[in-house]
Amino acid sequence: MDTTQLLKGVLDLAVLAVVSDEDGYGYDVVRRLRAAGIEEVGDASVYGTLRRLYSSGALTSYVVPSDEGPHRKYYGINAQGRAMLEAQRKDWQEFAGTMGRLLKTEVVR
Amino acid sequence: MSVLDTTDVLDVAGYAAAVRRSLADLGPEQVDDLTDDLEADLAEALDDERHVAHGRGVLEQFGPPVEYAAELRAAAGLAPAAAPTGRVRLFGDPVEDTRRLGRWALGRLRAQAWWAPVEAFLIALRPAWWLLRGWVVYQLVALVLGVSGWLPRNLAAFLVLVGAVVLSVQYGRGEWFRSRRVTWLAVTANVVAVLAVLPLLAGAHDRVAASESVYADYTAGRLSGGGGTQTIIQDKAVDGVVVDGMQVSNLFVYDAEGNPLSDVQVYDDRGRPVRTTFDNGFDQYWFPEATEPWSFVSRVDSDGRARWNVYPLQGAPTSEFTYDDDGLQVLPAGSSATTPPWPFAKAPALDAAPEATIGAEGPAPTPTSTP
Numbered sequence: 013m014d015t016t017q018l019l020k021g022v023l024d025l026a027v028l029a030v031v032s033d034e035d036g037y038g039y040d041v042v043r044r045l046r047a048a049g050i051e052e053v054g055d056a057s058v059y060g061t062l063r064r065l066y067s068s069g070a071l072t073s074y075v076v077p078s079d080e081g082p083h084r085k086y087y088g089i090n091a092q093g094r095a096m097l098e099a100q101r102k103d104w105q106e107f108a109g110t111m112g113r114l115l116k117t118e119v120v121r
Numbered sequence: 122m123s124v125l126d127t128t129d130v131l132d133v134a135g136y137a138a139a140v141r142r143s144l145a146d147l148g149p150e151q152v153d154d155l156t157d158d159l160e161a162d163l164a165e166a167l168d169d170e171r172h173v174a175h176g177r178g179v180l181e182q183f184g185p186p187v188e189y190a191a192e193l194r195a196a197a198g199l200a201p202a203a204a205p206t207g208r209v210r211l212f213g214d215p216v217e218d219t220r221r222l223g224r225w226a227l228g229r230l231r232a233q234a235w236w237a238p239v240e241a242f243l244i245a246l247r248p249a250w251w252l253l254r255g256w257v258v259y260q261l262v263a264l265v266l267g268v269s270g271w272l273p274r275n276l277a278a279f280l281v282l283v284g285a286v287v288l289s290v291q292y293g294r295g296e297w298f299r300s301r302r303v304t305w306l307a308v309t310a311n312v313v314a315v316l317a318v319l320p321l322l323a324g325a326h327d328r329v330a331a332s333e334s335v336y337a338d339y340t341a342g343r344l345s346g347g348g349g350t351q352t353i354i355q356d357k358a359v360d361g362v363v364v365d366g367m368q369v370s371n372l373f374v375y376d377a378e379g380n381p382l383s384d385v386q387v388y389d390d391r392g393r394p395v396r397t398t399f400d401n402g403f404d405q406y407w408f409p410e411a412t413e414p415w416s417f418v419s420r421v422d423s424d425g426r427a428r429w430n431v432y433p434l435q436g437a438p439t440s441e442f443t444y445d446d447d448g449l450q451v452l453p454a455g456s457s458a459t460t461p462p463w464p465f466a467k468a469p470a471l472d473a474a475p476e477a478t479i480g481a482e483g484p485a486p487t488p489t490s491t492p
Contacts, residue, residue, distance in 0.1 A: 023196070038162040043169065055166055056189045060196025063155055067197075082161045082232050 016052050025104055026050055027061050028089065028097040031071060035088035038062060062087050070096050133163045134225065136179040136186055138218060143190035145217065146202060153224075155193055160225060251293035255286030257314040260321045271325050289314075362397050370397050370406040371417075371461060372432040375468035383460060384420070387430050394430035401427075402450055405439045408461055413438045416450060418458045433460050 019026075030036065030044045042058045065071045070093035077083045089097070137159045144152045167182055183189050191201060230236045259273070259282040273279040291297040298307035362369050374382045387395040398404065398417055405414035417436035419427040435458035442450045452458060 038158050039165045039169070042162075042166065054189075054192050055162065055183065056192035057196040059159075059162065060155070060193045060198075064196065064198045067154075078232055079234065080232075082158070082228050084161060085158050 019050065019053055020057075022100075022104060023053060023057060023061050024065065025097070025100045026053075027058060027065065028070065028093055028100070031062075031087055032089045032094065032097055035086045037076075037084040037086050041087070065093065069093075132179045133160050133167065134222075136163060136183065136189075137225075138221065139186035140190045140193070141217075141221060143187045143202060144194060147194070147199060149217065149220075151199070155197060160228075247293060248290070251290045252286060253318060254293075254311070254314045255289035256282065257318050257321055258285040258289065258310065260325075261313070261317060271329065360396075360399065362395065368397075371434045372397060373463055374432055377471045377473075379468040379470040381463055381466070381468075383433065385432050386428070387432055394428070396429045397432075398429060398434065401429075402436075406436075411462075413440060415439060415461060416442055418452060433463075435460050 026045060026048075027041060030041050030048070033044075036044065038059050039055070041062060042053075042055050045053060045058065062071065066073050066087060070090065071087045072090050073085055073087050075083050075085050137156065140159060141152055141156055144155060147155070163179065163183065167179060195201065231240070259278075262281055262285070263270075263273075263278065268274075268278060273282050288297070292307050292311075298304055362372065372385075372387065374385045376382050389395055398406075402416055402418055405416055407414050415436045416439045417429075417434040419429050420431040420435070422428050437452055437456060437458055441452060441456055443453045445451045
């Protein structure tokens with residue numbers, strides 16, 4: 013099954029979860045998602061999602077100068093983002109539970 | 122993050138530019154928002170991926186820029202790109218690309234530790250540039266109107282200069298030319314000013330240098346001349362014989378007793394014939410108290426060569442000359458060349474002392490042979 017389609021619905025949640033652990037810049041978030049096992053997400057999707065979450069007020073953003081490379085724009089979570097994360101976490105867990113039960117009965121039947 | 126080699130950065134820059142072109146319909150601000158760190162992210166991702174997939178280029182790693190851009194905008198919740206209007210843009214918007222390149226270069230520079238003080242210094246210089254830019258605009262207007270000079274010389278030109286400076290400074294301060302309809306005008310003027318400033322400064326410098334040299338000549342002439350003698354400054358030495366700043370057309374030679382000599386050949390210390398005329402008989406010469414101009418004829422030496430260093434030059438009033446078949450000015454048969462009027466029939470005799478010398482330009486009255 014193509015998990016890319018599944019991911020699209022929950023990418024916001026995944027990104028919020030990663031950023032709530034620790035502030036990060038674009039590729040840093042991509043790397044941590046991959047490290048967490050979410051391999052099939054495109055870089056651009058993550059950057060776009062970060063941008064959209066920032067625009068909607070769920071993330072803060074600040075620029076960190078670097079001595080050896082270009083400056084990087086870091087994203088961090090704020091109160092609104094945490095609220096969104098909690099709500100979506102709950103939604104996801106309920107949905108996952110429902111799906112789990114559904115799939116379990118399917119298998120058992 | 123490891124240091125990237127140059128080709129990677131170039132590739133990344135090209136890829137990022139292509140992505141931005143695909144987003145161009147969103148407007149510059151949104152494109153900036155979406156792609157602020159794009160180069161850095163791409164470079165880092167590429168560098169990271171290389172550990173597992175060595176030798177992959179930007180294109181293999183990220184796919185076509187158009188698709189990357191589409192993914193970016195979809196994830197950001199923006200409307201997909203409008204269907205292409207049929208016009209294929211090969212090179213994108215050069216103005217927008219240049220601006221982005223500049224912004225990207227600035228980003229790289231700002232990452233350098235030494236750049237911050239340099240930038241602060243340059244920012245402090247900005248008002249000077251605004252003034253200079255106003256002056257450049259004034260110079261360009263003056264050039265069109267055919268006026269020259271560092272600074273205006275009349276009220277109208279002065280007002281133009283003041284106006285240009287005010288416009289430039291107000292634009293620099295961000296006060297004027299902010300509306301989209303006129304901003305192109307200001308940007309164009311800025312670009313023109315940047316391109317024109319060096320040629321204009323060079324031209325103005327040349328003009329000032331020229332007038333300074335004239336002034337220097339003037340003061341030098343006044344200081345050295347004393348009694349109103351004009352100093353003629355010429356690049357090339359005048360050929361011929363000059364007396365008191367005036368080129369002479371003929372020489373009259375007197376012997377030690379002061380009697381006039383004729384047919385005297387004159388050479389310089391290197392054996393070169395001393396000539397007073399170089400026109401081979403075409404020109405006309407006026408003598409003091411003459412009623413009409415004269416032209417001279419050459420003498421012929423024993424080898425048949427025309428000789429113009431035999432003094433006094435002989436000739437005839439120009440009106441007596443005719444033209445031969447070759448178009449040369451010749452005296453018609455029947456009339457012959459004569460010696461022009463002598464300045465005086467007899468010169469003062471020299472003292473008979475043996476050490477009596479002859480003037481520098483006066484040849485010895487003894488026959489000389491052609492060297």
